[in-house]
Amino acid sequence: MDTARVPSGAPPALELSRVVKSFGPVVALRSGTLTLESGSIHALIGENGAGKSTLVKIVAGLYRRDAGEFRLAGEPVDFTSTAQSKAAGIAVIYQEPTLFPDLSVTENIFMGRQPSGRFGRIDRKAMRAEAAEIFGRLGVTIDPDRITEGLSIADQQIIEIAKAISLDARVLIMDEPTAALSGVEVERLFAVARSLRDEGRALLFISHRFDEVFALCDTVTVMRDGSYVATTPIVETTVDELVRQMVGRDVSELFPKLEAELGDDRLVVQGLTRAGVFHDISFRVRSGEIVGLAGLVGAGRSEVARAIFGVDQYDSGSVVLGGKPLPKGNPRVAMARGLALVPEDRRKQGLVLDATVSRNVTLAIRGALSKLGLITSGAENASAQVWASRLEVKTAFLDAEVGTLSGGNQQKVVLGKWLATEPSVLIVDEPTRGIDVGTKAEVHRLLSQLAQEGLAILMISSELPEVLGMADRVLVMREGRITGEFSREAATPEAVMFAATADAGALA
Amino acid sequence: MTTAPAPVRTYRAHAHPLWRRALVNREAAVIGLLLIVIAVSLAVVPNFDSPLTVTYLLRDLAPILLIALPMTLIIITEEIDLSVASIVGLSSVMTGVLTQAGWPFAAAALTAILVGSLAGVINGFLVTVVGLPSLAVTIGTLALFRGIAVGLLGTTAITDFPEFWTDLARDNIPGTPIPLVMILFLVLAVGFAVLLHFTPFGRSLYAIGLNREAASFSGVDVGRAKFTLFVLSGTVSGLAGVYFTLVYSNARGDNATGMELQVIAAVLLGGVSIFGGRGALHGVIAGVLLIGTLSSALRLANVGSDIINVITGLLLVLSVVSASFLGWLRTQRLAALGRRKSTQRSVS
Numbered sequence: 001m002d003t004a005r006v007p008s009g010a011p012p013a014l015e016l017s018r019v020v021k022s023f024g025p026v027v028a029l030r031s032g033t034l035t036l037e038s039g040s041i042h043a044l045i046g047e048n049g050a051g052k053s054t055l056v057k058i059v060a061g062l063y064r065r066d067a068g069e070f071r072l073a074g075e076p077v078d079f080t081s082t083a084q085s086k087a088a089g090i091a092v093i094y095q096e097p098t099l100f101p102d103l104s105v106t107e108n109i110f111m112g113r114q115p116s117g118r119f120g121r122i123d124r125k126a127m128r129a130e131a132a133e134i135f136g137r138l139g140v141t142i143d144p145d146r147i148t149e150g151l152s153i154a155d156q157q158i159i160e161i162a163k164a165i166s167l168d169a170r171v172l173i174m175d176e177p178t179a180a181l182s183g184v185e186v187e188r189l190f191a192v193a194r195s196l197r198d199e200g201r202a203l204l205f206i207s208h209r210f211d212e213v214f215a216l217c218d219t220v221t222v223m224r225d226g227s228y229v230a231t232t233p234i235v236e237t238t239v240d241e242l243v244r245q246m247v248g249r250d251v252s253e254l255f256p257k258l259e260a261e262l263g264d265d266r267l268v269v270q271g272l273t274r275a276g277v278f279h280d281i282s283f284r285v286r287s288g289e290i291v292g293l294a295g296l297v298g299a300g301r302s303e304v305a306r307a308i309f310g311v312d313q314y315d316s317g318s319v320v321l322g323g324k325p326l327p328k329g330n331p332r333v334a335m336a337r338g339l340a341l342v343p344e345d346r347r348k349q350g351l352v353l354d355a356t357v358s359r360n361v362t363l364a365i366r367g368a369l370s371k372l373g374l375i376t377s378g379a380e381n382a383s384a385q386v387w388a389s390r391l392e393v394k395t396a397f398l399d400a401e402v403g404t405l406s407g408g409n410q411q412k413v414v415l416g417k418w419l420a421t422e423p424s425v426l427i428v429d430e431p432t433r434g435i436d437v438g439t440k441a442e443v444h445r446l447l448s449q450l451a452q453e454g455l456a457i458l459m460i461s462s463e464l465p466e467v468l469g470m471a472d473r474v475l476v477m478r479e480g481r482i483t484g485e486f487s488r489e490a491a492t493p494e495a496v497m498f499a500a501t502a503d504a505g506a507l508a
Numbered sequence: 509m510t511t512a513p514a515p516v517r518t519y520r521a522h523a524h525p526l527w528r529r530a531l532v533n534r535e536a537a538v539i540g541l542l543l544i545v546i547a548v549s550l551a552v553v554p555n556f557d558s559p560l561t562v563t564y565l566l567r568d569l570a571p572i573l574l575i576a577l578p579m580t581l582i583i584i585t586e587e588i589d590l591s592v593a594s595i596v597g598l599s600s601v602m603t604g605v606l607t608q609a610g611w612p613f614a615a616a617a618l619t620a621i622l623v624g625s626l627a628g629v630i631n632g633f634l635v636t637v638v639g640l641p642s643l644a645v646t647i648g649t650l651a652l653f654r655g656i657a658v659g660l661l662g663t664t665a666i667t668d669f670p671e672f673w674t675d676l677a678r679d680n681i682p683g684t685p686i687p688l689v690m691i692l693f694l695v696l697a698v699g700f701a702v703l704l705h706f707t708p709f710g711r712s713l714y715a716i717g718l719n720r721e722a723a724s725f726s727g728v729d730v731g732r733a734k735f736t737l738f739v740l741s742g743t744v745s746g747l748a749g750v751y752f753t754l755v756y757s758n759a760r761g762d763n764a765t766g767m768e769l770q771v772i773a774a775v776l777l778g779g780v781s782i783f784g785g786r787g788a789l790h791g792v793i794a795g796v797l798l799i800g801t802l803s804s805a806l807r808l809a810n811v812g813s814d815i816i817n818v819i820t821g822l823l824l825v826l827s828v829v830s831a832s833f834l835g836w837l838r839t840q841r842l843a844a845l846g847r848r849k850s851t852q853r854s855v856s
Contacts, residue, residue: 311725332727343725352719354785358521363715364726366708374706381521389517397523417726 292471408439586784599749604759624746717784
């Protein structure tokens with residue numbers, strides 16, 4: 001690999017050292033360390049929640065760090081806005097660029113800083129010429145005069161890159177740019193990235209795809225749990241080594257897995273398909289069993305759960321609950337038949353934040369609580385009392401609005417709300433996202449106990465240790481398909497991570 | 509591993525004692541203001557204490573009171589029905605035309621009410637099945653229903669109705685200055701209050717208004733609930749149209765023009781949030797009575813109608829401002845609480 005290296009001695013283009021960022025009680029970034037050299041492409045990898053996005057947002061000026069050092073070309077900086085970050089020569093290209101669809105490509109590139117000619121008029125000729133010149137340098141053919149609407153995402157990213165070049169950005173950050181691109185488009189993007197490197201710019205490439213990291217990058221930094229793990233030249237490492245660094249921790253101790261007796265099939269999903277979202281999903285969950293559904297964010301796991309529960313539709317396939325087919329698209333029937341879904345987004349889907357603890361816990365059982373069609377606050381409070389105390393929700397009053405509780409306690413309220421329906425099958429989607437370690441352990445213990453009592457649990461989680469620690473069986477999804485199934489014994493972090501990230505074609 | 513039995517915690521149901529919950533809220537404030545207005549008017553406004561004042565006041569307020577009931581439920585689900593006054597007009601015209609055509613009055617009235625229901629079905633269909641915003645839909649049907657009403661009867665009016673029925677609409681409960689129609693209202697008000705405050709359906713309406721997505725994840729059929737409300741709104745408006753026709757012996761296409769705004773103003777004044785999810789029926793009833801009593805007292809005190817409009821308008825603006833001010837105050841308090849919590853945590 002022909003790596004363009006800057007002469008040693010020059011300070012790195014960008015340097016972050018032990019950067020910390022927390023949001024209230026949640027620490028998103030414990031110790032972020034990253035060094036980008038000019039004329040080099042650097043990869044940043046890590047599991048979901050490892051702190052990559054937080055790090056990027058600090059560099060982009062969206063967040064302000066709580067502690068740690070941040071230098072650009074040797075000079076300490078402290079951005080309070082994205083404008084400052086841009087002015088300092090940093091450009092971030094996101095997965096899905098936000099351009100003005102009704103304006104031309106050229107106008108988008110120069111938005112807000114159009115070169116002016118005589119009498120303050122916009123100098124369209126100069127603007128157009130520069131746009132054409134940049135596209136020429138990048139070796140791409142996009143008509144600078146066409147309107148942006150209808151351009152592919154790949155072309156839109158190129159426009160963002162052109163914008164960065166016209167600003168003479170020294171540091172370009174690409175946050176999972178290839179997620180929505182086809183093979184040819186990826187190749188073109190890589191060619192552009194290499195030509196930028198050869199111009200002496202520093203590039204940061206965030207990706208979940210190892211093949212791309214190895215094909216494009218010069219160095220790689222791994223993050224885990226909000227902390228820096230290692231930085232290695234790409235030629236000195238392997239996929240296995242990187243996966244170990246990404247996962248690397250002892251999982252069995254954290255997760256108290258109780259032995260449960262497995263019973264009948266409670267939930268059987270056969271060939272579930274929704275065009276463009278998920279394809280041919282088949283699995284079963286038995287009584288007493290915890291089935292983990294692993295994969296990266298965006299693999300289609302939540303969509304499958306929502307389709308089974310009935311809040312979304314599916315095109316073909318079948319769901320059998322407790323031995324009888326479950327009609328699609330009807331959450332009320334699903335609930336009545338003993339299915340419960342703790343959704344992914346507790347603030348939007350799981351809770352009515354402005355309503356009280358009591359009302360939230362009893363929202364899904366409001367029918368069952370009523371006598372002769374009437375429901376009283378007394379009945380609601382009595383039921384809320386039972387579930388809040390069983391889950392040890394920390395709130396002083398049952399009429400406190402749920403939005404005032406901490407994330408962990410909110411999650412307990414959602415769990416209580418669904419356990420109150422006395423389900424036979426429980427789907428939990430990211431049951432411990434964004435909650436503190438102590439509460440996490442409580443939730444895990446609870447799920448384990450419930451399985452022991454005979455509940456069938458499907459647990460969707462992007463946290464590998466959680467899946468491996470809790471599940472009797474692990475299913476892995478990638479890009480809408482199940483790409484792996486492992487027994488508890490066979491489910492190693494490496495195997496699961498590989499199934500979640502590697503190209504299915506390459507596996508075969 | 510062994511798990512210790514979870515300590516059973518007892519939670520207090522309420523942060524504040526009953527008297528405070530009952531007295532420190534928007535509904536109580538509106539009721540209090542209503543009592544003050546009544547007391548002051550009794551003291552200083554000549555003739556305010558005459559039985560006729562009470563009779564005429566309640567007679568005029570009855571259609572607004574009736575329509576405010578379903579309107580409250582609709583606004584709690586974060587929707588709105590602007591077509592109610594046009595449905596009153598349409599129902600009034602139907603009553604007149606059918607009576608004139610020789611139908612027995614009861615049949616004509618029932619048909620008029622059903623036409624109101626049908627109007628509600630149209631609104632509900634467009635909002636829940638087609639998925640259009642209710643604001644746009646009911647602005648459209650406001651014009652549509654009014655257009656049909658005026659078209660059916662032109663500029664003429666039908667004024668001949670069976671005396672039995674007009675008397676029923678105008679008579680008072682024997683021995684009181686209170687019109688008989690208030691009994692009908694009371695029955696409906698209790699029905700709507702039970703529906704809103706003591707049924708699973710009512711619980712789901714608040715959930716829809718506060719977080720539609722979470723409601724549907726909890727098994728609430730959002731579309732069916734809203735459809736039901738629009739049909740109820742149309743039906744009650746149809747009923748109000750029949751009453752309107754009888755009490756004034758007058759079926760005209762332009763009856764009750766603009767009443768939708770009076771209804772909505774009173775509902776908002778009564779403490780229902782225009783953003784959905786908050787409000788109670790007793791507050792709304794007090795809101796209707798407050799606006800009605802205030803303008804009646806001012807009229808008796810010989811205040812000009814434009815000044816009355818200015819005063820009721822100001823009252824509304826103040827009520828909305830005070831509501832958002834209180835909301836702002838609450839978020840400030842919560843934010844301060846959150847800050848205190850997080851500093852405590854980082855210290856420990």
